[in-house]
Amino acid sequence: MTTELRVVRGDIVTLDVDAVVNAANTTLLGGRGVDGAIHYAAGPALMEACRAIGGCPTGEARITPGFNLPARWIIHTVGPVWKGGDRGEPRLLAACYENSLLLAKSHKLRTVAFPAISTGAYAYPPALAAGIAIDSIRRFVAAASDLEQVLLCCYSGEDASTYKRALRMEAGGARGDR
Ligand code: APR
Numbered sequence: 001m002t003t004e005l006r007v008v009r010g011d012i013v014t015l016d017v018d019a020v021v022n023a024a025n026t027t028l029l030g031g032r033g034v035d036g037a038i039h040y041a042a043g044p045a046l047m048e049a050c051r052a053i054g055g056c057p058t059g060e061a062r063i064t065p066g067f068n069l070p071a072r073w074i075i076h077t078v079g080p081v082w083k084g085g086d087r088g089e090p091r092l093l094a095a096c097y098e099n100s101l102l103l104a105k106s107h108k109l110r111t112v113a114f115p116a117i118s119t120g121a122y123a124y125p126p127a128l129a130a131g132i133a134i135d136s137i138r139r140f141v142a143a144a145s146d147l148e149q150v151l152l153c154c155y156s157g158e159d160a161s162t163y164k165r166a167l168r169m170e171a172g173g174a175r176g177d178r
Helices: 033-042 044-053 089-106 128-144 157-175
Strands: 004-011 019-024 061-065 074-076 110-115 151-155
Touching: 004 128, 019 033, 019 089, 019 128, 033 044, 044 061, 044 074, 074 089, 089 110, 089 128, 089 157, 128 151, 128 157, 151 157
Parallel strands: 004 151, 019 074, 019 110, 110 151
Antiparallel strands: 061 074
């Protein structure tokens, strides 16, 4: 199966996909940004489910139902805080995508939407984060995955342009016309 990887612009809570990925913090008890938006839209039952999980280390992922979201599931992952790039941030960000996709695979999901993990409050440079996101997703789906579609959902037009540019560059590189 060839997995479609696409950049879309919008509010991730509106997407009718099998799972949306939340850019959470290690407590899993909500926050602002996409974390706040997902908790607000999913409703208070999400907080109860997260409380029962009891936290999530950076780079790992946990799954809950989507509750009031159109998405059936929410995969919570915790991105690294950007500290200049030589404190293991690239590997931890890649792990967020890999571990989220592993959970999607184990739940036999077909469509997953990611936000631009770590590029907001955690200050990861969007162009670097986009490259890691696309490379991690491509590597995962190349190893035979049942995913039909992975969406990179960017909230701002600027981020959408950055992620689209990274996707074009990656495609160009794959074709060898970089
Ligand atoms: N839909 C899609 N993307 C969104 C939405 C939304 N509704 N709201 C914000 N974003 C985008 C931001 O514009 C940014 O590009 O998500 C990206 C990630 O930004 P943050 O949500 O700030 O996440 P992150 O940088 O990973 O920081 C995580 O922030 O909210 C707290 O509890 C969270 O402590 C954690 C930290």
